[in-house]
Amino acid sequence: MKGTFVVWVEGKVKEVTNGRMNYQDVKYTQLSNKTEVCSRCCTPRKLFTCFFILIVTLIGLLVTCYSHTSICNKHDYQKVHIRLTKRRLPHCIIIGARKAGTRALLTYLKVHPDIQTAQYEVHFFDNQENYDFGYGWYRKQMPYSFPDQLTIEKSPAYFTESSVPGRVYSMNSTIKILLIVRDPVQRTISDQLQLNFKGLDMGLEVKPFEELVLNPKTGNIDMNFKPVQRSYYDVYMKNWLKYFPLNQIHIVDGDQLIADPYPEVYKVESFLGLRHAIPQSDFVYNATKGFYCIKTDTAYQKCLSGSKGRSHPHIQKEVIEKLKDVFWKHNENFFELVNQRFFWNNKTMASKIGK
Ligand SMILES: Nc1ncnc2c1ncn2[C@@H]1O[C@H](COP(=O)(O)OS(=O)(=O)O)[C@@H](OP(=O)(O)O)[C@H]1O
Structure with missing residues (x-):
């Protein structure tokens, strides 16, 4: 093997240039009881390059970490505006x-x-x-x-x-x-x-639910009442x-x-x-x-x-019953439309949870 070699012998550096020394030679040369051999890749310049590449890779990893979820804990970074979002x-x-x-x-x-x-x-x-x-x-x-x-x-x-x-x-x-x-x-x-609550905020008078939901003339539920x-x-x-x-x-x-x-x-x-x-x-x-x-x-x-x-608020039972009657048919229609039943029209279930 030709080229420049750096040889450490008992803590001192020796250089062998273009000597016909090959790796095997060096490895088996018993120069002392403490001999280390290093080839060309360990020159200060190469070391600096390796170090530089390592730093660049680390920075790249950090950037990826912040901008993608597979490396870092996604939970921690998901709610903020970062790259890729x-x-x-x-x-x-x-x-x-x-x-x-x-x-x-x-x-x-x-x-x-x-x-x-x-x-x-x-x-x-x-x-x-x-x-x-x-x-x-x-x-x-x-x-x-x-x-x-x-x-x-x-x-x-x-x-x-x-x-x-x-x-x-x-x-x-x-x-x-x-x-x-x-x-x-x-x-x-x-x-x-x-x-x-909205009305109160605007300084308006608030009427009891029963008064609003019933038609004053008929005493029936006002079917056009928005709620x-x-x-x-x-x-x-x-x-x-x-x-x-x-x-x-x-x-x-x-x-x-x-x-x-x-x-x-x-x-x-x-x-x-x-x-x-x-x-x-x-x-x-x-x-x-x-x-x-x-x-x-x-x-x-x-x-x-x-x-x-x-x-x-407590609502009169009579008014609750009237509301249930008004909604009964609508509920049945809805159940049919969505192919799913809810307990609202089920008296037993409703009474169980006090409604
Ligand atoms: N976890 C929890 N905490 C508080 N409230 C809860 C919860 N889960 C469901 N609800 C019920 O949500 C009702 C309010 O519904 P909405 O959020 O759809 O109201 S709104 O239309 O957006 O104003 C609200 O209605 P009210 O009880 O009449 O205030 C609640 O019954």
Whole structure:
């Protein structure tokens, strides 16, 4: 072997240039009891190059780590805007129903590492002014997400606005739709309670529920009273089914979501084609709130705000019965449309949970 060799003999450096020394020669030359041999790759210049390449590789790894999820813990970096993330139009929308638990559902889903959720109700499809801004504006309202994450938005007014299904279809005919429904009597009471709070904020007088929901002349339920109307689930569902097949719409049981959220969320994960990444242990019942809260990266228990889970006023039993009668047929129609039954028309079940 020809070339320059560096030989350490008892701590001293010796150079052998173009001597007819080969590796075997050096290796077996017993110069002393402590001899080390190093070939050309270990020259200071080469060492510096190796060191430089190592540093560059490390920097490259760090950059990849921050911009992609497979190396670092995805959970830690998913909620911030970093390389490879961008705002995307929603892959899934929660269309309602208003006061049926839409916020709770979105809050639970937000914990999933493969989901990003819009912070607020965007009202793109139901508000003409927003709709006129176009898809570019809509996209800008969405959170940043990785390519493999789903973006979800919730606006409960979508369910009842007649123009919405067609508009959603025009944007994305394969979008996944989540609808959450709740006992229509309780939903109606909750809806009116919400309006009362808004009215109080504006300094308006608040009337008792019974007075608002009954027609003063006949004493019957005022079928055109908005909170009552919004509980005719069959009417709105029919409109959605004109555009989307039933298997594209997953229906969440809002009463079950209150009583035991885990199984409902599990079914949603399946519907969305996601792994089951929200364990049962993440749902923590909060006795003070009287509802389930959820563990997040930053909170031991994230509970919904005070405007969710308000205690309902006592409503006269007679009025409750009248409401049940009004909803009975609508409920049956809805069950048929969605091929799924809920307990609302089941007297035994309803009396068991005191409704
Ligand atoms: N975990 C948890 N915490 C608090 N509240 C919960 C929860 N799960 C479901 N709910 C029920 O959600 C009801 C509010 O529904 P929405 O979020 O759809 O309301 S809104 O339409 O967005 O205003 C709200 O209705 P009210 O009880 O009438 O306030 C709750 O019953």
